[in-house]
Amino acid sequence: MARTSEAAPAALKRRRITSMPRTVLLFAVPALALYTFVLLVPTARGTVFAFTNWDGLSRTFDFVGFNNFAAIFANPDSVKAIINTLIIAFVTTFIANAIGLALAVALNSRIKSRNALRVFFFAPAVLTPVVTAYLFKYIFAPLGPLNGVLDAFGLGVLKQDWLGDPNWALIAVMIVIIWQQSGYTMVIYLAGLQGIPAELLEASAVDGAGAGRRFWSITRPLLAPAITISVMLTLIHGLKVFAEVYVMTGGGPGNSTNSLSTLIYKNAFQFGLFGSSIAMALILLVMVALISAIQYRALLAQGGHK
Amino acid sequence: MTRYTWRTGILEVLMLVVALVFAFPFYILINLAIRKENDQGSPLVPTFAPTIENFVNAWNQASLGGAIVNSLMVSVLSVVVIVFVSAMASYPLVRLTSRLSKTAYWVIMVGLLLPFQVALIPLYTTIRDIGLLGTTWSLVLFYAGLQVPFSVFLYTGFLRALPAEYEEAAWVDGAGPLTTFWRIVxxxxxxxxxxxxxxxAIFVWNDFLTPLLYLSGSGSQTIPVALFSFVGEYQSNWPIVFAGLIIGIAPILIVYFLLQKTVIQGFSGGLKG
Amino acid sequence: MESKKAIAVTLAALLALGTAACSSPAPTPAETAGADAPLSGTLVIGAYATAKPALDPIIAQFEEANPGLTVTATYADNQQYQAAIRTQLSSGTAPDVFTVWPGNGNPGAMEVLAPTGYLLDLSTIDGLPALPEALDSVTKIDDKRYVFPMTVAGIGAVYNEQAVEEAGAKVPTTWSEVLDFCEAATDAGKVGFSLGLQSLFVTQLINYSLTSTLVYAADPDFESKVKDGDATFLKSKWKKAFEMYMDMNDAGCFTANPNGTTNDIAQADLASGKALASVTLTTTISQIKALAPAGTTFGMFALPATEDPDDTWMPAAAFDGFGLNAKAKNPAAAAAFLKYMASPDSMASYATVAGSLPSIDTDKFTLNPALAILDTDWKAGKTYPFPDQLWPNPVVSSAHKEGVQKVFGGQASIDDILNAMDVAYKTQ
Structure with missing residues (x-):
C-alpha cells in the first residue's frame, strides 16, 4: 500500500489495457468535438483579431502587426493590470493553500466538529462571485461592518478606507479571493490526507519523530499530488479573476485594482478596442501557460503527481 | 491521533474561533436580510425582531422565480452533458497507450489554460448563425464545451488510480467496450x-458574463444576471438586496449540502495517481 | 496591400461580422410607416435600466393603442447594456428601438454607432417633431439625426433645505460662498457636499460643473480649438477647475474617504441631512427624495466657479436618447413607437418620471420646483453639454474619471491627468 516513487511505474503499467481496440478512442469524440467547437476554433479565430484594429462593430478592419502588443506594454495602466494579475495569482495561491492545508490538517483529527466544519469552510467556494463581491463591497465600506468590528475591539488604528485607498484596495480584493479559495484547497488537501495511512504516521511517532518533523518528512511528500492540483487550480483562478474585481472596485480607484480580465472586458466592450483586448488575452494565455508549466515541472521534480 | 486528548480540545476551540472569523460575512448577510427596512442600527448588532418581509419583497420585485428555473435548467442539462462526454472520453485517454490517445489528452489539457475571453466574441457569432442565440441551449452548449478540460482532468486522474483488473475480466468474458464502460467502469x-x-454545477450556476451576453435581449435571465440588475435597482436598500442575494444562492447551497460528502471522496480518488 | 485588404474583407465575411450577407433589401420605415395599416408582429425594445420606470408606462399605453402588436422590452445596467448592444448590432440581433447615448463618450453613443451604419437616419421618419437646435450638436451628424433624446438633464448641486437651514448655511452664488458653505457645514458637524467617487460616473460631475462656467462659457469655441490642436486641457482653465475641485477637498467640503464611498451612500447622506448638498445629475433627485424622511424638501443650485453670480453656467445635456435599428425587424412599429414617444403626453410623463426637462417644451409638463434653476438656465442658453458628449472617443472620459480617483488617492497629479486626456483626445 505504501506508495513510493519506485512503485509508480508498476502502477502505470497496470492501468493500461493492451488488448483494448483502438476504436475505443471514439469514446473521446463527443468531448473533443464540443471542446473544439466551443474553445479551440473560436480561440483560433479570435487570435487573428489580436493583429488587427477591429473595433467589435465595424465590418472592416486592418492588420496592424504587433502594434497592439507594443501598445499594451507602453501603457502604464495595462502594465499595472499585468502586475496586479501576477500579484493576485501568487499571493492568493500561496495564502489560500497555506490556510487550506492548515485547515485540512486540523480537521483531519478527532475533533467533534470536524464534519460540520468541513462543510462550512467549503461553503464560500460555492457562493456566486457576484454575491460575494457585493457582500464584501458592503463590508469594506468606510463606515461598514469591518471597520465597525475593528472599532469594537479597540483596534480603531487599523481602520482603512479598504476599497478607496489604492494601497489597500488590491489587498481587500485578495482577502475576498482567499476567503473563497481556502475551503476549495482544504477539500483537496483533506482528500490527500485521507489517502495517507495512519499506521505510517503512528510508526514514525513511535520512532520518536516530533509532529513538525512528521509532517515535513512523511505527510508533505505524500501530499505532493494534492499540492500540485490545488496550486494549479488556485493559480489559474487567480490569473483569470474577474467578477470579484469587476463588482467590488470596477478596477479602481484610479485603475489600481484592474486585473487582466477586467481590463480586457473594459477595453473590448467599453472602448471597442477588440484587437488590443484579444492581444491582452493572449498575453494572459502565455502567462498562464508559462507559470503552469514551471509549477508543474517544479512539483514533478519533487516526485509529485504524474 | 486516535483519542480525544486535551490537545484535541484546544484544537477544537481554536478551529471554532477560526470558523467564527470565516462566518463573519455570512453573519452580516443574514443579519441584514432579516432586518426591518427602517432599522438604522449597526449591521453588527444582532437583529432581534426578524422579518421575512424582505424575502417576500425581493422575490416579488426581482422576478427571481423565472431566473431560478432558467438557472436550474441550464445547470442540470449542462452537467448531464458534461458528465456523459467527459467520463466517456477519459476512458480511452487513460487506458489506451497509443500516441493518438496521449495527444488527444494533452490537447484537452491545454484547454485548462485558455482564457475564454478570446473565444467569447467569435463564438457569439457562431451561436447566432446556428440560431441558438437567446436560448438556454446556447449556454448548455457553451458550458459543455468549456468544462470538458476540467472534467476530463478530474476523471482521468481518478481512473488512473483504478486498477484495470475488473475490466480485463469483462473483456475476457467478451463484453464490448460500451458495455464494459457503462456497466463496470x-x-x-x-x-x-x-x-x-x-x-x-457551482460553476455553471454562478457564471455571470456568458449569460449576460448570450441571453441578453431574450427576456430570460439566469440568477447571477438577475441579481446583478436587481442590486443595480435597489442599491442602498441593503436588507432587500441581501434577501435577494440569499434567495439567489439558496438552491446551489442546498445541492452542495446534499452532496457535500462526495466532493472530498471524489478528489481523494483522483489523488492516488 | 490590396491582398491584405482582401484578406481582411474575406475574414470579416467569414467571421460573420457582415450582416450584409443575411439581410435583404427592406422597405424603409418612411415608406411603411406612412401607411395606416395596423401594426402587427413584435417590436423589440432595448434600454438601459435607469429608463425602466419612465419607459414602461409608455410602452403599456402604446401596446394598448396597438392591439395587434406585441412589445418586448429588456433592460440592462449601463455598462452591460453598452457591451451587449455592440455585440448585438454587429451580429444582427439588436432590438428595433434602443437606447443610444447622444454625442460621444461611451460605446453606446451615437458617434460610435452611427458611422458603422447600424443607426437609422431619423429624418426619414415623417411626422417626428423637431428638436430644439441646441441639441443638434449631440444628436446629428452631417445633418442626419440618429438619436432622439427624450429629456434634458442637468448637473447641479442638490441641497437638503432643512439641513441647510439647521446648519445656518447660505446657498452659495459665488465661489467663495461655496467654501463658506462648506465651513458652515463643518461647523455644524455636517458634510458640505457628499461625494461617492467609488461610483465612477460621479467623479466627473464637479469638474463638468466648474468647467461649464470657467472654460466653455468663457470660450464657446474651446471644443473646436482642442479638436484643431489649438488648445489643450492642460493649458486651459480645465487646470484651474480641477485645482478648485481639490481646493474643495482641502477645505473639507466632501465626505471622508470619497474614493471608498459609493454614490448610494452619498445620496443617503444627503437624504438624511448628514450632508447639506451633493453635486449630482438631476435625474437622481427622485431617488434622493425617496430615501429622505417625510417632509424633507430639496432645492438645486448651479455650482458657481467665479465671484460674479452672472457668470455661472451649468452642464445640461440631451439625455435618455433612443435610436432606431437601421435593420429593424419591424421598422413600421419602430417608427410608430418613436413618434408615440415624441408626443407631448409621452414627453411630459417621461420627463416627470425621469426627473428631467422634456427635450421638447410642452404645456403638458409640470415643472418640479427643484428643477427651476435648470429650466431657467436652459431657456436662457446658459448651459453647456456634458463635455464627454463632444469628445472624440470614450478613452478621454475614462482618463478623466479614473484620473479624478487617482488624484484623490494621491496616485497622480492634476497635470498628469490632463495630459493623459490630451493624449487620449488625439489618438484614434
Whole structure:
C-alpha cells in the first residue's frame, strides 16, 4: 500500500489495457468535438483579431502587426493590470493553500466538529462571485461592518478606507479571493490526507519523530499530488479573476485594482478596442501557460503527481 | 491521533474561533436580510425582531422565480452533458497507450489554460448563425464545451488510480467496450462523478458574463444576471438586496449540502495517481 | 496591400461580422410607416435600466393603442447594456428601438454607432417633431439625426433645505460662498457636499460643473480649438477647475474617504441631512427624495466657479436618447413607437418620471420646483453639454474619471491627468 516513487511505474503499467481496440478512442469524440467547437476554433479565430484594429462593430478592419502588443506594454495602466494579475495569482495561491492545508490538517483529527466544519469552510467556494463581491463591497465600506468590528475591539488604528485607498484596495480584493479559495484547497488537501495511512504516521511517532518533523518528512511528500492540483487550480483562478474585481472596485480607484480580465472586458466592450483586448488575452494565455508549466515541472521534480 | 486528548480540545476551540472569523460575512448577510427596512442600527448588532418581509419583497420585485428555473435548467442539462462526454472520453485517454490517445489528452489539457475571453466574441457569432442565440441551449452548449478540460482532468486522474483488473475480466468474458464502460467502469467512478457534478454545477450556476451576453435581449435571465440588475435597482436598500442575494444562492447551497460528502471522496480518488 | 485588404474583407465575411450577407433589401420605415395599416408582429425594445420606470408606462399605453402588436422590452445596467448592444448590432440581433447615448463618450453613443451604419437616419421618419437646435450638436451628424433624446438633464448641486437651514448655511452664488458653505457645514458637524467617487460616473460631475462656467462659457469655441490642436486641457482653465475641485477637498467640503464611498451612500447622506448638498445629475433627485424622511424638501443650485453670480453656467445635456435599428425587424412599429414617444403626453410623463426637462417644451409638463434653476438656465442658453458628449472617443472620459480617483488617492497629479486626456483626445 505504501506508495513510493519506485512503485509508480508498476502502477502505470497496470492501468493500461493492451488488448483494448483502438476504436475505443471514439469514446473521446463527443468531448473533443464540443471542446473544439466551443474553445479551440473560436480561440483560433479570435487570435487573428489580436493583429488587427477591429473595433467589435465595424465590418472592416486592418492588420496592424504587433502594434497592439507594443501598445499594451507602453501603457502604464495595462502594465499595472499585468502586475496586479501576477500579484493576485501568487499571493492568493500561496495564502489560500497555506490556510487550506492548515485547515485540512486540523480537521483531519478527532475533533467533534470536524464534519460540520468541513462543510462550512467549503461553503464560500460555492457562493456566486457576484454575491460575494457585493457582500464584501458592503463590508469594506468606510463606515461598514469591518471597520465597525475593528472599532469594537479597540483596534480603531487599523481602520482603512479598504476599497478607496489604492494601497489597500488590491489587498481587500485578495482577502475576498482567499476567503473563497481556502475551503476549495482544504477539500483537496483533506482528500490527500485521507489517502495517507495512519499506521505510517503512528510508526514514525513511535520512532520518536516530533509532529513538525512528521509532517515535513512523511505527510508533505505524500501530499505532493494534492499540492500540485490545488496550486494549479488556485493559480489559474487567480490569473483569470474577474467578477470579484469587476463588482467590488470596477478596477479602481484610479485603475489600481484592474486585473487582466477586467481590463480586457473594459477595453473590448467599453472602448471597442477588440484587437488590443484579444492581444491582452493572449498575453494572459502565455502567462498562464508559462507559470503552469514551471509549477508543474517544479512539483514533478519533487516526485509529485504524474 | 486516535483519542480525544486535551490537545484535541484546544484544537477544537481554536478551529471554532477560526470558523467564527470565516462566518463573519455570512453573519452580516443574514443579519441584514432579516432586518426591518427602517432599522438604522449597526449591521453588527444582532437583529432581534426578524422579518421575512424582505424575502417576500425581493422575490416579488426581482422576478427571481423565472431566473431560478432558467438557472436550474441550464445547470442540470449542462452537467448531464458534461458528465456523459467527459467520463466517456477519459476512458480511452487513460487506458489506451497509443500516441493518438496521449495527444488527444494533452490537447484537452491545454484547454485548462485558455482564457475564454478570446473565444467569447467569435463564438457569439457562431451561436447566432446556428440560431441558438437567446436560448438556454446556447449556454448548455457553451458550458459543455468549456468544462470538458476540467472534467476530463478530474476523471482521468481518478481512473488512473483504478486498477484495470475488473475490466480485463469483462473483456475476457467478451463484453464490448460500451458495455464494459457503462456497466463496470462508470459505476466505479461514482465518487469522482459526484465531484464533477458539484464543481460544474457551482460553476455553471454562478457564471455571470456568458449569460449576460448570450441571453441578453431574450427576456430570460439566469440568477447571477438577475441579481446583478436587481442590486443595480435597489442599491442602498441593503436588507432587500441581501434577501435577494440569499434567495439567489439558496438552491446551489442546498445541492452542495446534499452532496457535500462526495466532493472530498471524489478528489481523494483522483489523488492516488 | 490590396491582398491584405482582401484578406481582411474575406475574414470579416467569414467571421460573420457582415450582416450584409443575411439581410435583404427592406422597405424603409418612411415608406411603411406612412401607411395606416395596423401594426402587427413584435417590436423589440432595448434600454438601459435607469429608463425602466419612465419607459414602461409608455410602452403599456402604446401596446394598448396597438392591439395587434406585441412589445418586448429588456433592460440592462449601463455598462452591460453598452457591451451587449455592440455585440448585438454587429451580429444582427439588436432590438428595433434602443437606447443610444447622444454625442460621444461611451460605446453606446451615437458617434460610435452611427458611422458603422447600424443607426437609422431619423429624418426619414415623417411626422417626428423637431428638436430644439441646441441639441443638434449631440444628436446629428452631417445633418442626419440618429438619436432622439427624450429629456434634458442637468448637473447641479442638490441641497437638503432643512439641513441647510439647521446648519445656518447660505446657498452659495459665488465661489467663495461655496467654501463658506462648506465651513458652515463643518461647523455644524455636517458634510458640505457628499461625494461617492467609488461610483465612477460621479467623479466627473464637479469638474463638468466648474468647467461649464470657467472654460466653455468663457470660450464657446474651446471644443473646436482642442479638436484643431489649438488648445489643450492642460493649458486651459480645465487646470484651474480641477485645482478648485481639490481646493474643495482641502477645505473639507466632501465626505471622508470619497474614493471608498459609493454614490448610494452619498445620496443617503444627503437624504438624511448628514450632508447639506451633493453635486449630482438631476435625474437622481427622485431617488434622493425617496430615501429622505417625510417632509424633507430639496432645492438645486448651479455650482458657481467665479465671484460674479452672472457668470455661472451649468452642464445640461440631451439625455435618455433612443435610436432606431437601421435593420429593424419591424421598422413600421419602430417608427410608430418613436413618434408615440415624441408626443407631448409621452414627453411630459417621461420627463416627470425621469426627473428631467422634456427635450421638447410642452404645456403638458409640470415643472418640479427643484428643477427651476435648470429650466431657467436652459431657456436662457446658459448651459453647456456634458463635455464627454463632444469628445472624440470614450478613452478621454475614462482618463478623466479614473484620473479624478487617482488624484484623490494621491496616485497622480492634476497635470498628469490632463495630459493623459490630451493624449487620449488625439489618438484614434
Amino acid at each position: 462508470f459505476p466505479m467512478m461514482r465518487p469522482v462523478t459526484g465531484t464533477v457534478i458539484i464543481l460544474n
